[in-house]
Amino acid sequence: MVDRRSALPSMDDFATWEPVLRLMVAGHAERGSARPIHVAGRVGRHGWSLPLPGRMSSTERAAVEAIRKALARGGATEIAFSAEVRPCGRTTLGLVRPGPAVEGAIGHPGLGVLVLVEGSLAEPWRRLPERYLGSVPAPSADLESLERTLRERLPDAVGATEEEIAAVEARLGVALPDEVKVLYRVTRARWEDWGEDYGAAARVGSAVGCELFGLDDLHSIDAGARHPGWAQASTEAAGTPPGAAVQGLAGSPGWIAFGTNGGDTFAVDLTPGPSGHTGQVILVDHEQSFGAELVADSLTDFVLDRRKAEGGGRRDRPPVVARVGSEGLRTVEAAAHPALEVLAVDASDGAPFSLAPVTGLPRLRTLTAFPGALVDPLEVAGLSGLEFLELGAREWRVLLDAGSVPRTLKAAAIRVHDRNHLHTVSIANEILALWDRPQIVQTLLEGDLGPAV
Structure with missing residues (x-):
């Protein structure tokens, strides 16, 4: 238009x-x-x-x-x-x-990402936590020691009633761990309990080890709120290694945020990884869009400053993410693997590629192909699970003319070589029209x- x-x-x-x-x-x-x-x-x-x-x-x-x-x-x-x-x-x-x-x-370099399904998120940000059998609280979880320490540090604090704790559990839809209940029975961390004494909040933070959220401010970590946008999210993948204490997630109904260090968020983890403990404390980095770091095996350890960190690993490990062509794998065959989720194809330094080796892969959800990188753009139609597709204008033209644009897509992009996107607006609007989305002016x-x- x-x-x-x-x-x-x-x-x-x-x-x-x-x-x-x-x-x-x-x-x-x-x-x-x-x-x-x-x-x-x-x-x-x-x-x-x-x-x-x-x-x-x-x-x-x-x-x-x-x-x-x-x-x-x-x-x-x-x-x-x-x-x-x-x-x-x-x-x-x-x-x-x-x-x-x-x-x-x-x-x-192009117009940006066409969001074909309003409010949609890339698959890793829709992923729900696994439930691992045998997940239990850590041996270091000591309710008596935790309560005694907190009462010694906060002798005048106003604690929550059982009714107030039950109301929070009903709102969150989860049962709070016993350690969390002990914490808020000692102090419910409400500003009205502190009056004009702003130092009281500091004393609570010093006693607990972080800026403590009030009981009414407890919330789960929402994966959607961490979605970085399709341009980045479409190319990322994550997983939970067999020995991980924390699941590779963007958020979880079982990640209950209870405090902050002024930027990042501390949460108790009710959906731990295969080697984790129920109720462990994790840190959700505000600069990261995915994952969390183990801080302590239990809230008791956290308050008593017995903390540790779990070494992070790369989220986008082969064969989950693969690049073929320039500075990547030499063939599409080398990238073909049942676990493959994200494939980028660039033929800028060689002949174009066929997508036949990855046709039918069950988890392939993202394909980005530079202009001229594909032997036959119509092979895209054989990728049945795509949710994000980035192609050159010519390749999109082929798909549009053949009526072969995958209807599983949630987002798309048009790749240009030279930043000149004047000629791509009409193509973008054709793609948007397939999903009855607002047109570009x-x-x-x-x-x-x-x-x-």
Whole structure:
């Protein structure tokens, strides 16, 4: 869809973009040649992706800031652009407002990710915890020692009643471990119990070993809240090794958050890994979108400062994730394995590949293939479990014309070589239309940058 009417206040004014375009074409190798040149990028209210050489000067930064302010005035979060600059200086500028069905991706050369199923998450973020037989509290869990220590440290604390604890269990839908009940019977950690004494919160934190959440603030770690967006999540995989104490999950109804170190979250784990203990304490890193680290075998150990850490391993281990082609495996056959979940194919330094060896693999959910990397794009139709697919524009054209776009997809992307995504908007809208998703609006502007000097 091409909309030549105003898209955003001041964003449809060529003059708003002219300073940035001049900076981008000034150092272009083909500027002054007989051929048109293309430049493209993306500007958002929280960042930008522009192919400018070296560090940005104050002039360049001011030009970008003017666009960001225009975005803010128009209520938009991000806009992508592509421009064709002819030798005479006449310029066609295409502005693309991604819209609600497109997940912005600063740094991504294309339009971003097309979210085909609203609110969808990549499979690892939908994964539920396994239940391992024999999971029990750690031998170090000592209710008497825990209560005695807490009462010695917090002699004047106001504890929770059994009714208050039962109400929290009903809200969470799980039975709290006995150690957690002991903790909150000693202190329910409510601000109203401390009055104007802000030091009381500090004393509770010192006694427990973290900034303790109030009883009413206990909550489970929501996997969906940690989803980093399809651009990253589609390429990640995770699993729980046989000897792991903590399951490889983004979240769990059994990860009950009870405190923080000021950024990361401490939780008791009611769904431990195969070698873990029920009620162990884990740390959920706010900078990570997946997994958790073992901190203590029990809440008793945590309070008594008998802590330890479980060494983390790579989540995306072969054969779960594989790259074929440039700087990867030499053949698709080498990647074929029943456990394969994510496959990236790049033929930039060789002949294209057939997908026949991975047809029918039960867990393959993500395929990213660079333009020209596939012998036959229609082989994609044989991958029955795909939820994310990234292809070049030509490959998408083949699938669309054949009516062979996999309907199992939850998200998709169009890969471009040169950041010039003007020609991909119509293809993106065809893909979105298959799922009745909102269309992308493209605005075309004309201007003149003058001939090269």
